Amino acid sequence: GIVTGRFIAAAASCFFMTVVFFAHFSAMPSYSMDRMGTDAALAGFVAGVFILGDIAGRILLRNSIWLIGPNRLCLLSMAAGTGISVLYLLTDDVAAVCLIGAFHGFTYGVAELCVFARVTADLPESVRGKGLGYFTLSYSLACALGPFLSIVMVNEELYDEVFILGLGASALSAICALAMGRDTPPEDDLNDSADVPHHNAVLGALPISVITLVFLISYSVVLTFIAPYGIEMGIESYAAVFYIVLAVATVVSRVLIMG
Numbered sequence: 206g207i208v209t210g211r212f213i214a215a216a217a218s219c220f221f222m223t224v225v226f227f228a229h230f231s232a233m234p235s236y237s238m239d240r241m242g243t244d245a246a247l248a249g250f251v252a253g254v255f256i257l258g259d260i261a262g263r264i265l266l267r268n269s270i271w272l273i274g275p276n277r278l279c280l281l282s283m284a285a286g287t288g289i290s291v292l293y294l295l296t297d298d299v300a301a302v303c304l305i306g307a308f309h310g311f312t313y314g315v316a317e318l319c320v321f322a323r324v325t326a327d328l329p330e331s332v333r334g335k336g337l338g339y340f341t342l343s344y345s346l347a348c349a350l351g352p353f354l355s356i357v358m359v360n361e362e363l364y365d366e367v368f369i370l371g372l373g374a375s376a377l378s379a380i381c382a383l384a385m386g387r388d389t390p391p392e393d394d395l396n397d398s399a400d401v402p403h404h405n406a407v408l409g410a411l412p413i414s415v416i417t418l419v420f421l422i423s424y425s426v427v428l429t430f431i432a433p434y435g436i437e438m439g440i441e442s443y444a445a446v447f448y449i450v451l452a453v454a455t456v457v458s459r460v461l462i463m464g
Contacts, residue, residue, distance in 0.1 A: 207336040211327060214384040219320050220343040221378035222283060225290070225371045226313055227351030230255060231431070232367040233306070235359045240297050247299070254303045258310025263318050270322050274388030279319035283379035286312035290372040294365060316378070326391035342459060349452030352431075356445040360436065 230252055237248035262282075270278060289309045296302065328336040351374075358367045435444025 207328065207332055207339060209327070211385050212324060212336075212340065214381050214386075215320050215324050216340055216343040218279065218283070218378045218381035218385065219317065219340070220347045221374045221381060222286075222313060222316050222320075223344050223347030224351040224354075224374040225286070225378065226255070227348055228355040228367055228374070229306075229309070229371050231352040232355040232359050232364065235436070236364045236367070237299070237302075239362065240364060241299050241302070243299060251299065251303055251306065255306045255310035255313070258307035258312075259314035259317075260310075261307075262311040262314030266315050267318065270319055271391060275319035275323040275326075276382065276385040276388045279316045279323070279385070280379055280382040282312045282316035282319065283375055283382055286316065287372060287375040287379055290368060290375050293368040293371075316382070320382070322391075323385065338459060338462075342456060345455040345459065346452055349448040349455070353445050353448040356431070356435070356448070360445070 233252035233255075234245070234248040237243040237251045238245065241251075243251065266278070286309055289305060289312065292305045293302070296305075324340050325333065325337065354370060355367050358364070358370070431444045431447065
């Protein structure tokens, strides 16, 4: 079947780690400008350095997932991310925050790669598309809840509380990763795909990657600066509600399409 104990644990781990990502990412520009005195351009970079770490983690450890084990690697990554989250509370130096953000992004990128690899390997090929559709609902909900909670706190200038939220969600993600249990080998058809030349795999993924890139660029622009924009326009509460409306629309459309 699609929904197993490990599927639920992986979805919960994905939900909490994604809350961490979006809560930090949506709060960081306002935090950078208010607490560290940066301009908007540098604030965007401070937020974006998390993504650079995310990308580095995915690239550097993509071939080590099944050597180490996705469950184990996800747990280690989120445990490390929980420790790193504490460091945000100890400094407001721009360079230090960027360095922390890069390492934090690295742990998130590795953990998310692992949890998707685990779920994909467990799903039978005949229901893999539908299963991933249900699984990514956890990601979609976190994409709304993380920014919503973050912007509510930013409106009250509760920046430390945003980092504490991230710390708690990161710890919960690690606990859920632990509940995923022992690692088991991937299905045979996934093993066979490992024999596909690297350049062929890249070319095969390129079309959907470009579509995703365009979509996420537009989303990230809104995500990064909707909090300071809402404050400037005097519509702080509406900026937060935006993500709740987005979540409802996403869930409804996903459920209707999957039937």
